[in-house]
Amino acid sequence: MSADAMESRLQASTVARRALAGLNPVLESLLAGVLGLLVGALLMKIWGYDPWKAYHALFVGAYGDSYGLASSLARGTPLILTALTFSICVRAGMFNIGAEGQVYLGAMAAVTVGYFSLPPGLHLIVGLLFAIIAGAIWSLGPAILKITRGVHEVISTIMFNWISHFLCYYLVANVLVDPIRGEKTISVPRSARFPILMRGTDLSYSLFAAVAFALVIYFILWHTVTGYEVRAAGLSPTAARYGGISSKRTMLLGFILGGMGAGLAGACIVMGLPPTYAEFSGLPQISNLGFDGMAVAMVGRTHPIGILVAAVFFGGLTAGGRTMQITAGVPLEMVRVVEGVIVTAMAIPELVRLFRFVWRRSSSLFAFRRAR
Amino acid sequence: MIASYIRSILVISLHAMVPITLTAVGEVVGETGGLFNIGLEGILMLSGFLGGGGAVLGGPVVGLFVGMGVGALVGLIFSVINTYWKGNQMITGIGINLFAMGFVAFGLIVLGAPGFRAVSPAGRLPPIRTPAGSLSPIIFVALGLPFLAYWFLKRTRAGLILKAVGESPEAADVAGIRVNLVRLLATTFGGVLAGLAGAYISVSWIGSVTKGISAGRGFISLATVVFSGLNPLLALVGGFIFGLFESVATWIQNLPGSKAVPWQFVAMIPYVVTLLVVTGVIGRVRFPKALGEPYKRE
Numbered sequence: 001m002s003a004d005a006m007e008s009r010l011q012a013s014t015v016a017r018r019a020l021a022g023l024n025p026v027l028e029s030l031l032a033g034v035l036g037l038l039v040g041a042l043l044m045k046i047w048g049y050d051p052w053k054a055y056h057a058l059f060v061g062a063y064g065d066s067y068g069l070a071s072s073l074a075r076g077t078p079l080i081l082t083a084l085t086f087s088i089c090v091r092a093g094m095f096n097i098g099a100e101g102q103v104y105l106g107a108m109a110a111v112t113v114g115y116f117s118l119p120p121g122l123h124l125i126v127g128l129l130f131a132i133i134a135g136a137i138w139s140l141g142p143a144i145l146k147i148t149r150g151v152h153e154v155i156s157t158i159m160f161n162w163i164s165h166f167l168c169y170y171l172v173a174n175v176l177v178d179p180i181r182g183e184k185t186i187s188v189p190r191s192a193r194f195p196i197l198m199r200g201t202d203l204s205y206s207l208f209a210a211v212a213f214a215l216v217i218y219f220i221l222w223h224t225v226t227g228y229e230v231r232a233a234g235l236s237p238t239a240a241r242y243g244g245i246s247s248k249r250t251m252l253l254g255f256i257l258g259g260m261g262a263g264l265a266g267a268c269i270v271m272g273l274p275p276t277y278a279e280f281s282g283l284p285q286i287s288n289l290g291f292d293g294m295a296v297a298m299v300g301r302t303h304p305i306g307i308l309v310a311a312v313f314f315g316g317l318t319a320g321g322r323t324m325q326i327t328a329g330v331p332l333e334m335v336r337v338v339e340g341v342i343v344t345a346m347a348i349p350e351l352v353r354l355f356r357f358v359w360r361r362s363s364s365l366f367a368f369r370r371a372r
Numbered sequence: 373m374i375a376s377y378i379r380s381i382l383v384i385s386l387h388a389m390v391p392i393t394l395t396a397v398g399e400v401v402g403e404t405g406g407l408f409n410i411g412l413e414g415i416l417m418l419s420g421f422l423g424g425g426g427a428v429l430g431g432p433v434v435g436l437f438v439g440m441g442v443g444a445l446v447g448l449i450f451s452v453i454n455t456y457w458k459g460n461q462m463i464t465g466i467g468i469n470l471f472a473m474g475f476v477a478f479g480l481i482v483l484g485a486p487g488f489r490a491v492s493p494a495g496r497l498p499p500i501r502t503p504a505g506s507l508s509p510i511i512f513v514a515l516g517l518p519f520l521a522y523w524f525l526k527r528t529r530a531g532l533i534l535k536a537v538g539e540s541p542e543a544a545d546v547a548g549i550r551v552n553l554v555r556l557l558a559t560t561f562g563g564v565l566a567g568l569a570g571a572y573i574s575v576s577w578i579g580s581v582t583k584g585i586s587a588g589r590g591f592i593s594l595a596t597v598v599f600s601g602l603n604p605l606l607a608l609v610g611g612f613i614f615g616l617f618e619s620v621a622t623w624i625q626n627l628p629g630s631k632a633v634p635w636q637f638v639a640m641i642p643y644v645v646t647l648l649v650v651t652g653v654i655g656r657v658r659f660p661k662a663l664g665e666p667y668k669r670e
Contacts, residue, residue, distance in 0.1 A: 336470055337474035344453070
């Protein structure tokens, strides 16, 4: 073989290996998803359900027709935003679990547009701004504690979540309460609602707000100096400090951008989800969006584009989960069990390698048995 | 009159102290070895739910052991991922918490009681009558265990090995210590204690299982560990402080004429106090050098 041919063959194999390595993250997400669904199936079996029937109902409900798909996208919309909250902070080197509480306050702030009237469009924008500002303000607490006192963000954000939880219980019941129906807040007026995107479904233009926010975050993180600094400080705080990057500034920025996303998620619910355009006591529509967002972020590899894809998957799980609950009788909460397994699996850095290792071990075991 | 108030606050405080102290002492041991387990909240939920179930089926002692078993299993899964498989401790913990949230809510619905299920009287651990009032036997475990843990960490060879693994895994490895195994044992032990704490909530203290059974106590325990600076005796003190504030909150809510203060603001007290305490003590506390990092051989 000539040296040239060898060279080109070598190059080809490197290219192939690189492509495979690039594919690994995708494989990992897929593998984690499958693992989650398997553990979910096992638990359903133990509790006496038919997992096959349940998953069939789930996926047909989520993606089987245009109504299901619209519903999946509608559920996925706020998850895009809360996933971004978590992801931005992971990129900045932190674990911000505070999206949950920030979503609550964003929703409350958005509801307040019901107290005044403005021309349509402007009313909507004012509501979104309120929510974004509320989310950002609520994220400042943990950010300041982290920067000035070094309080670990996992502890502080969880405490802020609980405080927000009780604060919003209070706001729903006592401050923003609907004078006619005591169990809910006042409704967002028609002029401040996102128009419905697809007639007969609950998918509204809020989807575009979420996608736009994802693209803005992508641009900031990967195409601006500030974004570069945030990511650099996240990868290696020490190296970044030598490079003259203030990690305090990047941490603050991570928290604020994340809080804006979470606040916007709250607004997308009360301004973009029919039929009531209000929040109820017990916060049923906005509960757990922050936590589900973390699963979306992990499967989306904390990258805005990956998150868009993952949000369709998790939105589908929630939307299809409802069908599963009705058709197969499996409680919707099963979905969160599956999410938990997926996130745990995503914590393992070399999931694919581990899986290949186990696979090889077990297949060689079978080969041995057959040989005997 | 005042004496009886003080006594009732003391009794409630001691009861509220137990889950936080137990979980925090377990986590002190785990963090000394270098693993930071934020999945404690999930362990509390799972062991509270399954321990409560075990108590209904087989009596309170079975319930407590089921809780510890669940804690051990989850702790083991957490530590295998984060030692041998070099996982990310934060993300593993978040995953465990999500799983537990779903599992408990799902389980309660399957049992036909969405949101709430009482543990039958036969399944509840009988309290011990003392001059101060009736106390759960687990209170005495929670009062004694920190001393045992203190002795273990400061006075035994095994405690020293654990500290070495947390401070300088490379050096420990060179000295022939199996770093990952030591970490695995320490964190699994932390899981067992969190499991006991969870089962205590449903089997002994509150006597029911709810969706929010842990109510952030796993994270309050993590804050207590920060407060303690990895000293089990201070974890006991910290647990008691949080118990005190929880009982004060309960006391205010039951006070005649307390309607002036909305209950939601009273319910915030433990979380606000946690923030204040953590903010106040941090900085003077030093944690193991290798905390939160998987150990990789060069």
